[in-house]
Amino acid sequence: MARTISYREAINEALAQEMERDESVIVMGEDNAGGMGSPGEMDAWGGVLGVTKGLYHKFPGRVLDTPISESAFIGAAIGAATRGMRPVAELMFIDFMGVCFDQIYNQAAKFRYMFGGKAVTPVVVRTMYGAGLRAAAQHSQALYPIFTHIPGLKVVVPSSPYEAKGLLIQSIRDDDPVIFCEHKMLYDTTGEVPEESYTIPFGEANVAREGGDVTIVAIGRMVSVALEAADELASSGVEAEVIDPRTTSPLDTDTILESVENTGRLVVVDEATPRCNMATDISATVAQEAFGSLRAPIQMVTAPHTPVPFADSLEDFYMPDAQKVVNAAKATVGWKR
Amino acid sequence: MADARIAKVTMPKWGLSMTSGRITEWLVEEGTEVKAGAELAEIDTDKINGVLESPADGVLRRIIAGTDSSAPIGATIAVVAPADVPDAEIEQVVAEAEAQLASGEVEEPQGPVVATVEVDGRPISYATMGDGDEVVVLVHGYGGDKNSWLFVQEPLSRTRTVHAIDLPGHGTSGKDVGDGSLDTLAATVLGFLDVVGAGRAHLVGHSLGGAVVTAAAAAAPDKVSALTLVAPAGFGSRVDAGYLRGFASAGSRRELRPHLGKLFADESQVTRELVDDLLRYKRLDGVGAALETLLGTLLDGDDQAIDAAPLLATVEVPVTVIWGRADKVFAPADASALGQAKLRVVDGAGHMAHMEKPHEVVAAVEGRGGTSASEEGDEGAGGQ
Numbered sequence: 001m002a003r004t005i006s007y008r009e010a011i012n013e014a015l016a017q018e019m020e021r022d023e024s025v026i027v028m029g030e031d032n033a034g035g036m037g038s039p040g041e042m043d044a045w046g047g048v049l050g051v052t053k054g055l056y057h058k059f060p061g062r063v064l065d066t067p068i069s070e071s072a073f074i075g076a077a078i079g080a081a082t083r084g085m086r087p088v089a090e091l092m093f094i095d096f097m098g099v100c101f102d103q104i105y106n107q108a109a110k111f112r113y114m115f116g117g118k119a120v121t122p123v124v125v126r127t128m129y130g131a132g133l134r135a136a137a138q139h140s141q142a143l144y145p146i147f148t149h150i151p152g153l154k155v156v157v158p159s160s161p162y163e164a165k166g167l168l169i170q171s172i173r174d175d176d177p178v179i180f181c182e183h184k185m186l187y188d189t190t191g192e193v194p195e196e197s198y199t200i201p202f203g204e205a206n207v208a209r210e211g212g213d214v215t216i217v218a219i220g221r222m223v224s225v226a227l228e229a230a231d232e233l234a235s236s237g238v239e240a241e242v243i244d245p246r247t248t249s250p251l252d253t254d255t256i257l258e259s260v261e262n263t264g265r266l267v268v269v270d271e272a273t274p275r276c277n278m279a280t281d282i283s284a285t286v287a288q289e290a291f292g293s294l295r296a297p298i299q300m301v302t303a304p305h306t307p308v309p310f311a312d313s314l315e316d317f318y319m320p321d322a323q324k325v326v327n328a329a330k331a332t333v334g335w336k337r
Numbered sequence: 338m339a340d341a342r343i344a345k346v347t348m349p350k351w352g353l354s355m356t357s358g359r360i361t362e363w364l365v366e367e368g369t370e371v372k373a374g375a376e377l378a379e380i381d382t383d384k385i386n387g388v389l390e391s392p393a394d395g396v397l398r399r400i401i402a403g404t405d406s407s408a409p410i411g412a413t414i415a416v417v418a419p420a421d422v423p424d425a426e427i428e429q430v431v432a433e434a435e436a437q438l439a440s441g442e443v444e445e446p447q448g449p450v451v452a453t454v455e456v457d458g459r460p461i462s463y464a465t466m467g468d469g470d471e472v473v474v475l476v477h478g479y480g481g482d483k484n485s486w487l488f489v490q491e492p493l494s495r496t497r498t499v500h501a502i503d504l505p506g507h508g509t510s511g512k513d514v515g516d517g518s519l520d521t522l523a524a525t526v527l528g529f530l531d532v533v534g535a536g537r538a539h540l541v542g543h544s545l546g547g548a549v550v551t552a553a554a555a556a557a558p559d560k561v562s563a564l565t566l567v568a569p570a571g572f573g574s575r576v577d578a579g580y581l582r583g584f585a586s587a588g589s590r591r592e593l594r595p596h597l598g599k600l601f602a603d604e605s606q607v608t609r610e611l612v613d614d615l616l617r618y619k620r621l622d623g624v625g626a627a628l629e630t631l632l633g634t635l636l637d638g639d640d641q642a643i644d645a646a647p648l649l650a651t652v653e654v655p656v657t658v659i660w661g662r663a664d665k666v667f668a669p670a671d672a673s674a675l676g677q678a679k680l681r682v683v684d685g686a687g688h689m690a691h692m693e694k695p696h697e698v699v700a701a702v703e704g705r706g707g708t709s710a711s712e713e714g715d716e717g718a719g720g721q
Contacts, residue, residue, distance in 0.1 A: 192354075198621045201589070204588075204589050
């Protein structure tokens with residue numbers, strides 16, 4: 001039965017159902033068991049934003065608090081994965097990737113290849129990304145393009161509670177290392193989610209809205225921004241098709257190309273900074289593969305090439321919003337040679 | 338007190354999540370005489386587009402919510418009454434309805450109540466509407482679920498208790514189908530009747546569900562008062578095996594969509610939401626295995642494996658069969674295979690006749706004649 005739950009609850013439920021199903025699934029990270037503000041273990045916080053709350057008591061010995069040393073515990077999780085566990089390690093903020101990057105990109109991502117397919121590394125790194133929480137430049141970045149760049153990693157950017165649960169279960173069952181990127185501003189958003197376990201395959205985009213005038217590809221939290229823009233566009237007679245790739249690696253280019261072949265116009269919305277991000281990658285693919293279908297220049301709506309500002313007004317201005325997407329879509333529709 | 342012959346046409350509740358609907362077109366004008374079940378308006382919801390039917394015989398006296406307007410479910414959007422009901426009485430009903438619409442204080446009609454019972458150790462989910470003495474049980478087809486009856490369940494529930502169930506492996510019922518045999522599925526339906534204390538029930542089955550309710554009626558004649566079969570499996574050997582296998586194996590929207598087009602006479606019925614809902618179902622743990630097992634029940638090579646004709650021959654209660662003339666999955670069966678059953682072939686409908694022409698199914702269950710079906714029997718059925 002589908003009921004309405006939050007993005008946070010959907011992730012927690014996916015973890016609980018997979019831990020129930022498979023004893024080799026363990027959860028580890030800073031404050032995953034206990035955490036900020038909890039005087040005792042009975043009311044343990046469950047991570048900095050409460051995503052793993054309740055799992056510590058439900059699965060004794062399988063929810064591990066780690067020292068504040070990403071290089072140690074991400075490395076430990078990857079090592080455990082090579083020995084038959086299915087660890088889900090929480091890298092609290094994606095901004096902290098720097099201190100454990102060797103373990104991820106030069107170890108986990110390479111094992112299957114370096115050992116001729118004989119080694120598998122079924123580790124999931126859950127991590128929080130994105131601006132909007134007034135958390136300043138070191139806790140607000142959208143760094144999923146960096147992981148997407150690395151062959152051997154799978155990169156998931158769920159846009160809603162439904163995608164979050166199904167993609168996390170798929171991530172845990174997948175035999176390759178998966179970077180699972182949760183937008184911190186989505187945790188309290190709600191949506192219909194089945195109670196049963198289910199998986200969403202990687203590399204299959206969701207067409208979140210159908211339309212024939214312009215294709216809007218949006219990543220993660222930007223999907224809801226694009227849908228808001230599409231509503232606004234519809235009121236002025238422009239029907240936008242909104243595509244959520246769900247995973248940036250593998251990337252479902254077929255669905256994007258098919259849509260652009262139909263609409264002839266593309267807007268890509270990406271919260272990441274604009275050099276070498278998903279917007280440039282998807283735009284380049286479309287320019288190369290569907291150039292003949294394009295009826296207007298591709299538009300990219302991204303953050304500017306700056307650190308995320310701390311001042312509220314500047315942070316708001318930094319992020320792509322529905323109005324910027326509407327303007328970009330109208331620019332493609334109204335474009336004349 | 339308003340004249341009891343005045344029938345309010347209200348915004349229906351099609352499906353659990355519907356809260357309002359938009360009238361995309363009125364199909365009849367004010368002043369037109371209509372029969373109960375006649376198509377009045379096309380309604381667009383966030384999930385599905387459907388046709389609203391007249392609740393009564395009479396004249397469409399007033400349209401309250403015009404084309405392109407939206408109304409909450411339960412709101413009175415038009416009035417049907419016999420021509421001799423005075424205008425003043427109609428105006429009084431219209432004034433009340435307009436006041437309700439303006440204030441937004443519309444009493445929400447009771448939607449389906451969803452519950453789960455255990456039958457033979459399997460959780461079986463079902464949705465109930467209405468509380469009449471007569472009990473009707475709706476059984477969907479392969480890959481379907483209780484929501485596929487949304488246009489049929491609501492009109493039937495006005496005077497009956499109508500349960501729409503999810504067969505094992507489907508909807509939100511348990512995904513274990515056991516051996517997946519017709520007997521196992523029929524036992525589930527009969528077990529369900531016992532658990533909910535239904536007594537004798539009118540069983541309505543679509544496609545695989547049609548074969549299931551036929552087997553149930555053959556196994557327990559004392560529990561079944563009548564059968565209505567919609568494009569039932571098990572009559573004749575012909576089937577589009579490619580559709581069934583393609584449905585079972587499709588894992589993405591692009592794979593699934595072309596198969597779903599075969600279900601309808603009008604392929605525009607395959608909305609993004611329909612494809613999405615089916616994909617969401619197919620992604621549930623256990624569904625792949627369930628569909629695979631049931632495929633073995635349905636198919637013998639490229640032919641139908643089920644032969645329900647001998648079962649139907651033992652059934653003594655009234656049986657009506659509805660078949661879409663444009664059914665591309667199961668061709669309308671030979672009359673001989675249907676024995677004494679009445680066959681109505683419905684124009685403008687494909688395999689999903691209960692979604693495309695719901696009033697025909699409603700009329701059949703109510704024992705009335707339909708409006709766009711031809712009774713075939715004298716001249717030999719399925720003659721196309």
